Amino acid sequence: MPSDAGGGRAVAERTVADLSERDLVARIQERLPSPPPWLVVGIGDDAAVVEPARNRLDVLTVDAIVEGVHFDRRFTPPAAIGHRALAVNLSDLAAMGAAPRLALVSLALPERLPLADFDALIGGLVALAARERVHVVGGNLTRSPGPLVVDITATGTVKRRGVLTRAGARPGDALYVSGTIGAAAAGLLLLRDGLLPADSRLSDDSPLTDADSRLTDDSRLATGYCFPSPRVRLGVLVSRNRAATACMDLSDGLGDAVRQVAEGSGVGAVVDAGTLPIDPAARRVFESRGADAVNAAVGGGDDYELLLAVGPRRRRAFEAAARLSGVPVTRIGTCTPERVVRLRRDAVEAELPRGYQHFR
Amino acid sequence: MPSDAGGGRAVAERTVADLSERDLVARIQERLPSPPPWLVVGIGDDAAVVEPARNRLDVLTVDAIVEGVHFDRRFTPPAAIGHRALAVNLSDLAAMGAAPRLALVSLALPERLPLADFDALIGGLVALAARERVHVVGGNLTRSPGPLVVDITATGTVKRRGVLTRAGARPGDALYVSGTIGAAAAGLLLLRDGLLPADSRLSDDSPLTDADSRLTDDSRLATGYCFPSPRVRLGVLVSRNRAATACMDLSDGLGDAVRQVAEGSGVGAVVDAGTLPIDPAARRVFESRGADAVNAAVGGGDDYELLLAVGPRRRRAFEAAARLSGVPVTRIGTCTPERVVRLRRDAVEAELPRGYQHFR
Numbered sequence: 001m002p003s004d005a006g007g008g009r010a011v012a013e014r015t016v017a018d019l020s021e022r023d024l025v026a027r028i029q030e031r032l033p034s035p036p037p038w039l040v041v042g043i044g045d046d047a048a049v050v051e052p053a054r055n056r057l058d059v060l061t062v063d064a065i066v067e068g069v070h071f072d073r074r075f076t077p078p079a080a081i082g083h084r085a086l087a088v089n090l091s092d093l094a095a096m097g098a099a100p101r102l103a104l105v106s107l108a109l110p111e112r113l114p115l116a117d118f119d120a121l122i123g124g125l126v127a128l129a130a131r132e133r134v135h136v137v138g139g140n141l142t143r144s145p146g147p148l149v150v151d152i153t154a155t156g157t158v159k160r161r162g163v164l165t166r167a168g169a170r171p172g173d174a175l176y177v178s179g180t181i182g183a184a185a186a187g188l189l190l191l192r193d194g195l196l197p198a199d200s201r202l203s204d205d206s207p208l209t210d211a212d213s214r215l216t217d218d219s220r221l222a223t224g225y226c227f228p229s230p231r232v233r234l235g236v237l238v239s240r241n242r243a244a245t246a247c248m249d250l251s252d253g254l255g256d257a258v259r260q261v262a263e264g265s266g267v268g269a270v271v272d273a274g275t276l277p278i279d280p281a282a283r284r285v286f287e288s289r290g291a292d293a294v295n296a297a298v299g300g301g302d303d304y305e306l307l308l309a310v311g312p313r314r315r316r317a318f319e320a321a322a323r324l325s326g327v328p329v330t331r332i333g334t335c336t337p338e339r340v341v342r343l344r345r346d347a348v349e350a351e352l353p354r355g356y357q358h359f360r
Numbered sequence: 361m362p363s364d365a366g367g368g369r370a371v372a373e374r375t376v377a378d379l380s381e382r383d384l385v386a387r388i389q390e391r392l393p394s395p396p397p398w399l400v401v402g403i404g405d406d407a408a409v410v411e412p413a414r415n416r417l418d419v420l421t422v423d424a425i426v427e428g429v430h431f432d433r434r435f436t437p438p439a440a441i442g443h444r445a446l447a448v449n450l451s452d453l454a455a456m457g458a459a460p461r462l463a464l465v466s467l468a469l470p471e472r473l474p475l476a477d478f479d480a481l482i483g484g485l486v487a488l489a490a491r492e493r494v495h496v497v498g499g500n501l502t503r504s505p506g507p508l509v510v511d512i513t514a515t516g517t518v519k520r521r522g523v524l525t526r527a528g529a530r531p532g533d534a535l536y537v538s539g540t541i542g543a544a545a546a547g548l549l550l551l552r553d554g555l556l557p558a559d560s561r562l563s564d565d566s567p568l569t570d571a572d573s574r575l576t577d578d579s580r581l582a583t584g585y586c587f588p589s590p591r592v593r594l595g596v597l598v599s600r601n602r603a604a605t606a607c608m609d610l611s612d613g614l615g616d617a618v619r620q621v622a623e624g625s626g627v628g629a630v631v632d633a634g635t636l637p638i639d640p641a642a643r644r645v646f647e648s649r650g651a652d653a654v655n656a657a658v659g660g661g662d663d664y665e666l667l668l669a670v671g672p673r674r675r676r677a678f679e680a681a682a683r684l685s686g687v688p689v690t691r692i693g694t695c696t697p698e699r700v701v702r703l704r705r706d707a708v709e710a711e712l713p714r715g716y717q718h719f720r
Contacts, residue, residue, distance in 0.1 A: 044526075045456070045608075045624070047420060047455070050419075057411055058410050059408065060407060060409075060464060061406065061408070062499060063500050064500055068506075093407060095406035106513075108426055137420065138422065139422060140424055140511075142424055142429055144507065145428035145506065145507055146506020147505055147506045149424075149509055153466075160400070
């Protein structure tokens, strides 16, 4: 239960500026499960101290989401902000084949942020952490004179021979993508148009998932944008049976991911438009707005799916790992020796649309 | 040398928005030394992969500095922003007794940030990283619609029996502080009053240190505020010979640190005002403004010194470690069984002034 420190007013009326840093940290600690045995020193000292995992490499990633750049508080519920901030990092770990382990949470909080929103943000973050067995071992809180910034560092572990990089794809390898594409971009369009992100349950501590059967198509897209499911289990299983030669997540869109893997591996790629697993509801959203669904889905970001390159002899092993993970995978193309990245569509080849650009 | 990608204009006229994320990352990578043998995958993939250090625990910390909260770009040179952002994290590692190892750098950049300032910020950060043998293994870049935010995660390693926490002090332990106190608070006062932070050399890649003999007293204080020297070697040496029962850094001031160590250890403390190593020039700055030097030095933040508790039988071992580190240490008080924290001054005891509060 949230602590009552920091003033007598109801939580609903208070802002984070009504509480001390220590009281805000206490509100986070109260939500955390009991510490894992490898945690030697947790929240409350100058730094966290952990035992390394035996016979594993450490994998480390950091990703920030910034109000006005990565989310809009007018239509992203606070629980979704916390969930997304952790999810983007878990997606990076999944893309390396790593099992997630711990997170450090650094928050820059506008003084007027309602305390209820702070609690909901932490609730969304902690709920995903619990689901994926990630322990929050430390962090930092500061005021922000501008946007809300949620900056998360996550670490995971992987066996040396199971590391998945962007650099191992070879000509002839098949390219697969997990789940569907375009759903997040379509969900964002709907939210920007004023669709409310499903219902009030989204702002409590047990957010809906994008597979929730209670949702309409539009609500499912909006909810999927807000609460992406990083493909942690798929990444770990593919790493374990060494079924992929390269892997990357789709944070900046499929077009970007194919380019990066091709460049990292020194190969080219041809993607077959007809095979792309574009979310059917997303396709309707794009087409109802006069947009080309393939371009929108390939160029749109925020689909936290995985792109994987798989050698000719490992396809069955790969598909077995995917089945075990419960996430559908679709073959969308092939790596080529010519170092160009193309989209084949109705027998015509053209440049693959680019993904999201953070700068420029 | 900085890359020329991103437009033909001179560096002096360009802003970070003129470059792509990839080009900005390339500008950072160009400054980094060759990767250490334990780095399996560095910058450029979804996450970094590292080999854990053998027979060591991992220590992890994150700290953000935010424009308008922790620094003012009007008088903090860009190189100092980069230096400080890393220094505050290295200070946290030092306070745990850990030898620093790697850093992840997450930057939220205002679009109008001059590219020359970006380069100088990275220069200040990389120079300190090289000096302290910290390798930058990854990070994140994003736009900021508001302040410049530099959020750094640093990790280090420590032997299990050498971990220094806030929790081990016992009644009768001596309290020591490294270096001097008050210098950073006085330096900040001078900068706010319009003193320029030393000279133009501050914004190049080889910043002055606070001990530089070319500086006047005022310039030394201002420079010390801008370029703090975290007590990495002292922390490591004290950890190695197990000479302290508790340790914490003075980021929020000595008053705050004594309280936190006392609370963490379940003891009290009495600090003797007459022994406090207040920087003589800082004392003059405080007194010339009519402030009480003891209160100002004890309450002022940003002195990245260490507070250490040392058991009666370990004082010689502790002082030997301090001598070896080259950092002077001063005994300032004693831990007590009564759980109150007092300042003794001219035979009168009063509450110890509090340190800096981030919220409220």
